Amino acid sequence: MSGGSDTVRLSPFDRALLAGEEGEAPKLAMRILARMAEVRGAESMLDIEAAHIDSTIYVGDAGLEFAERLASLGARVRVPSTLNVSGLDEFHWQEWSVPPEWAEKSARQMRAYDSMGTIPTWTCAPYQGRQTPRFGQQVAWGESNAVAFANSVIGARTERYPDLLDICCAITGRAPAVGLHLDENRLATRVLRLRGIPEELAAADDFYPVLGHLLGPFAEDDPVAIAGLPVIPEEDQLKALGAAAASSGAVALFHIPGVTPEAPTLADALGGREPVAVLDVGLPEMRAARRELTTHDEGALDMVVLGSPHFSFGEFGKLAALLRERGPERTLPEEGGCDLVVTTSRAVRDLAERAGLLEPLHAFGGRLMVDTCVLATPMTPGTTRRLMTNSAKYAWYSPGLLGSAVAFGSLAECVESARRGRVVRDPGPWD
């Protein structure tokens, strides 16, 4: 492999890193970056101000060896760098069926990234913490849902960074100047047009994961605008929309006129151009997409799981209210009921605890998992075959990653189903 490139204009700083003047770790990171800049057809590299590192997830020894190679070369990040979920809930993994070898290797991978001067957020929703980028800032973010949120809701500028490259950007403070880093590539080229959606439905939390699920395959990886939304969505709803669209598709930027910062109007989102494709979506399409997220719609459940992306403080508030409403009566797991598991970050858990929002969950016998999620750590025993969730991302990936059947539902349906140990439906505004 060549160290530099004939086509990318590298700065004196880039060339100094390539030459090893800043040490072996930046040299390796810049060699990979320069090669990727060439592959992407970049003319130059640009400075980034922050990074979010998805490479933290343990999926096998290769990722661990890469992390430990960088760490052994003395790698340090040059910009504030938050960490995505790991492969382990370090303090509670023994409560689950996580093999000790997995735990040991995941923990090693965590220590390798810790050693680089990173911020140990261990969350896939870093945008709901204190390390949130600002509008217009150039950043290098990994984690597909976080990329969609950073670009769309905040208006920060990031490409979809894959594992292994995010950390190279963080170590060098540089990124190829391509794609969504550049203003001209941020205009919507496709429009999803909502038609005849009742306000009550558009205000419901479970509208957004379903909308995102439809958006993914339509948008492919082009910036897309959503027109005709009759309400202003909340932050957690936009988060669910992005996570769903980045699972069923490769959506890294969506615009909602009047809501997201780069789209005061639909014409602004499109830059005054005609869209290359328009998709009309009404109630029938939304109902069909909602059904598509479910592979198991009746009978017993093994687990109800919430929190992909990681549960926010606001979501804990909603869950606490639902649990308080009906009291702790339930069918217990040992009586044929099911587990209720919520995945979140350490920081949000601590805030929710101080606000008293975890008490109803503890009283119910629900369980918390931090730093990771049910998809990223092998915590579910082979007997967990039937899941229910309000997350389109969990619903999308569980069949492939866990081999489980899945039911998608609203938070209220999930809570009631957890109480009874079987799928309970209450279609509400979907009727």
Added chain:
Amino acid sequence: MDRLRGQVIVAGTASGAVLYATQPLSFWGGYDAASGRITDTHHPLAGETAAGAALVLPATRGSSTTTAVLLEAIRRETAPAALITRGVDAFLALACVVGQEMYGRSPALVCVSEDDFRRLADWPRLEVADRALIRVDG
């Protein structure tokens, strides 16, 4: 002889049975690095063994972890022999670049035009050689 040229991202000599799909694939939740099988239940190639094959996909989708999963497959030698995409897919390209860096090996990775991508649909096997894709019958 059917032969077409593409943009060679990672050169190499490789041949394999063609696994062709027009849907993108996330390797995280979609590719089992232990067995080299495609496991994404949403994908038409679910259940197929891609290890050693010529995997023809328009692109990846979704998860950032696709790269780490392909790198793990390269480490375990359960990766496809060749990857053919429609246009450049940076996620697959990165895994191949880091695979060379870490393990000194990588699938051959070639990007083709939209028209050429469609032509590959009925190729039973292909060979990557001399910066070209060559159809192999039987």
